[in-house]
Amino acid sequence: MSGGSSESSPLSGQNSFSSLSSFKDLELSSESGCLSIVVLGASGDLAKKKTFPALFHLFQQGFLQAGEVHIFGYARSNLSDDGLRERIRGYLKGASDEHLSQFLQLIKYVSGSYDSGEGFELLNNTISEYETSKNNESGSYRRLFYLALPPSVYPSVCKMIRSYCMNPSSHTGWTRVIVEKPFGKDLDSSEKLSAELGKLFEEDQLYRIDHYLGKELVQNLLVLRFANRLFLPLWNRDNIANVQIVFKEDFGTEGRGGYFDQYGIIRDIIQNHLLQVFCLVAMEKPVSLKPEHIRDEKVKVLQSVEPIKHEEVVIGQYDGYKDDPTVPDESNTPTYASVVLRVHNERWEGVPFILKAGKALNSRKAEIRVQFKDAPGDIFRCKKQGRNEFVIRLQPSEAMYMKLTVKNPGLEMATEQSELDLSYGMRYQDVKIPEAYERLILDTYAPLDPSAKFVCNAFSYLQVSAGKKSSFLSHGLFTSANVCFDRIRGDQQHFVRRDELRAAWEIFTPLLHDIDAGKLKSVSYEPGTRGPQEADEMSRRMGYVQTHGYIWVPPTLAKF
Numbered sequence: 001m002s003g004g005s006s007e008s009s010p011l012s013g014q015n016s017f018s019s020l021s022s023f024k025d026l027e028l029s030s031e032s033g034c035l036s037i038v039v040l041g042a043s044g045d046l047a048k049k050k051t052f053p054a055l056f057h058l059f060q061q062g063f064l065q066a067g068e069v070h071i072f073g074y075a076r077s078n079l080s081d082d083g084l085r086e087r088i089r090g091y092l093k094g095a096s097d098e099h100l101s102q103f104l105q106l107i108k109y110v111s112g113s114y115d116s117g118e119g120f121e122l123l124n125n126t127i128s129e130y131e132t133s134k135n136n137e138s139g140s141y142r143r144l145f146y147l148a149l150p151p152s153v154y155p156s157v158c159k160m161i162r163s164y165c166m167n168p169s170s171h172t173g174w175t176r177v178i179v180e181k182p183f184g185k186d187l188d189s190s191e192k193l194s195a196e197l198g199k200l201f202e203e204d205q206l207y208r209i210d211h212y213l214g215k216e217l218v219q220n221l222l223v224l225r226f227a228n229r230l231f232l233p234l235w236n237r238d239n240i241a242n243v244q245i246v247f248k249e250d251f252g253t254e255g256r257g258g259y260f261d262q263y264g265i266i267r268d269i270i271q272n273h274l275l276q277v278f279c280l281v282a283m284e285k286p287v288s289l290k291p292e293h294i295r296d297e298k299v300k301v302l303q304s305v306e307p308i309k310h311e312e313v314v315i316g317q318y319d320g321y322k323d324d325p326t327v328p329d330e331s332n333t334p335t336y337a338s339v340v341l342r343v344h345n346e347r348w349e350g351v352p353f354i355l356k357a358g359k360a361l362n363s364r365k366a367e368i369r370v371q372f373k374d375a376p377g378d379i380f381r382c383k384k385q386g387r388n389e390f391v392i393r394l395q396p397s398e399a400m401y402m403k404l405t406v407k408n409p410g411l412e413m414a415t416e417q418s419e420l421d422l423s424y425g426m427r428y429q430d431v432k433i434p435e436a437y438e439r440l441i442l443d444t445y446a447p448l449d450p451s452a453k454f455v456c457n458a459f460s461y462l463q464v465s466a467g468k469k470s471s472f473l474s475h476g477l478f479t480s481a482n483v484c485f486d487r488i489r490g491d492q493q494h495f496v497r498r499d500e501l502r503a504a505w506e507i508f509t510p511l512l513h514d515i516d517a518g519k520l521k522s523v524s525y526e527p528g529t530r531g532p533q534e535a536d537e538m539s540r541r542m543g544y545v546q547t548h549g550y551i552w553v554p555p556t557l558a559k560f
């Protein structure tokens with residue numbers, strides 16, 4: 001472990017900095033040598049909209065260094081290096097021309113098919129050429145493959161990587177593969193895929209990405225739950241009436257209808273993104289922050305979920321969805337679903353978790369809404385204002401707020417519903433919140449410079465963004481907060497483990513098969529609305545009590 005002590009720090013007098021002695025077990029791995037990042041499916045939508053922009057942001061912040069990294073795009077399209085650069089240029093925002101061209105110069109393009117040795121041999125030769133030109137004898141070779149591809153080609157591409165493109169055994173380093181969802185369509189297909197990939201790569205080489213795990217407030221959930229005494233005694237069936245985990249989009253499938261129709265909203269959003277959030281809300285405290293300890297707890301809570309009952313599901317399809325010529329006329333595919341999960345354990349027995357997701361709705365947001373039970377012996381008649389609700393808004397405009405009853409300010413003795421509000425835009429005004437993909441890609445390779453691990457700390461992030469990285473580092477400044485954040489970031493914590501994936505499919509496969517077999521019918525809803533009324537009725541049946549008359553006054557508009 002490297003690092004300085006608080007004595008050497010120019011800021012050691014400040015109380016947020018503490019001695020390092022209690023963090024002796026912290027290991028910062030510092031690897032040297034070149035890093036080759038290979039984006040397979042480089043000509044596609046995901047690559048240009050998410051993968052390359054994320055790499056670019058990492059480059060801008062110094063987490064990918066020009067001397068040590070090279071980026072290879074691989075796809076079937078016949079493109080030149082410049083052709084690929086032009087294709088992605090428009091998606092790389094917020095940089096000077098000079099910075100942008102430095103980044104683009106790191107990118108090379110190799111064309112080839114996904115199932116023939118020829119293309120991958122060429123890819124390997126291109127990577128090796130670069131590695132030999134960069135590395136001295138002692139440097140390690142790190143090869144990171146990002147599969148921005150349809151899952152149908154994962155097995156063949158992984159076989160090709162395994163046969164032609166592994167890190168040469170004569171060199172230290174590693175080969176890692178990032179795979180995107182969907183990981184199968186149901187339990188069997190997912191297990192088959194896992195078995196195929198499992199024959200080729202060890203679990204610690206496979207990074208199953210779920211970008212919701214990279215969102216700021218999702219990453220905050222463990223801290224919130226387990227570092228705050230306030231929540232510890234409240235977070236259970238004695239106090240919580242119901243929990244909603246909600247995803248809403250105000251646009252439809254927009255040209256992706258054909259693809260979407262094979263999956264539907266449960267496979268697209270609920271079985272992965274919302275279920276991951278559910279795990280972090282419902283799991284027990286892990287033994288430590290080690291990735292395996294956290295993932296063990298996620299698996300346990302998934303395994304405690306009871307079979308989903310048809311009467312606790314509403315599925316819907318927006319009017320106009322089938323106008324897309326690539327969607328079959330008889331499609332029953334849900335573009336909206338509300339599904340109740342029940343956890344059979346001591347903490348959650350009897351508390352419904354309502355997972356709701358929909359496209360073409362009245363707004364765009366993702367949030368967790370924890371609704372508390374009524375206060376017993378209510379002398380103030382609080383019921384008329386509504387219940388306490390703790391809302392964690394993942395997007396847009398990250399925020400957490402607790403809706404609570406207060407005395408109406410003034411002479412009158414009346415109560416009203418108000419809020420304790422932590423709006424990130426107000427509280428962390430100068431902090432740039434990283435994109436989910438950016439964070440997750442950073443997690444897949446060990447930063448060359450231990451300072452890179454500072455990224456998740458708001459204070460240090462500011463320092464880095466303000467260009468003070470070197471002076472910050474030269475003081476060897478490690479804060480208790482930094483260390484803490486460093487530890488929650490590590491390795492594969494924010495990636496889905498194979499048994500976790502299996503447990504997730506076990507929950508949803510019976511329901512999905514019933515929907516596919518037409519045993520549950522999608523009800524229609526108008527685009528731009530809240531979705532099917534049946535879903536609100538079901539939420540009410542589950543005990544959700546909607547607040548009426550609460551009006552939020554954004555702080556900027558308030559008169560002080």
Ligand SMILES: NC(=O)C1=CN([C@@H]2O[C@H](COP(=O)(O)OP(=O)(O)OC[C@H]3O[C@@H](n4cnc5c(N)ncnc54)[C@H](OP(=O)(O)O)[C@@H]3O)[C@@H](O)[C@H]2O)C=CC1
Nearest residue numbers: 244246369391399400401419421422423536546547550552
């Ligand atoms: N820091 C901040 O940014 C803060 C912002 N606010 C804002 O104040 C507003 C009110 O906040 P809040 O009360 O939490 O949120 P909303 O009034 O938007 O929604 C409250 C809950 O009621 C549900 N709901 C809304 N309409 C109906 C209906 N007709 N039938 C059944 N259920 C319904 C919502 O479901 P669904 O999710 O499906 O719409 C949601 O679960 C929001 O715009 C919120 O963003 C409040 C506090 C702090």
Ligand SMILES: O=C1O[C@H](COP(=O)(O)O)[C@@H](O)[C@H](O)[C@H]1O
Nearest residue numbers: 211212249268269273366395436
């Ligand atoms: O994985 C997916 O997520 C996006 C929504 O992501 P967000 O970060 O903007 O919330 C969704 O539009 C897409 O259908 C789905 O495949």
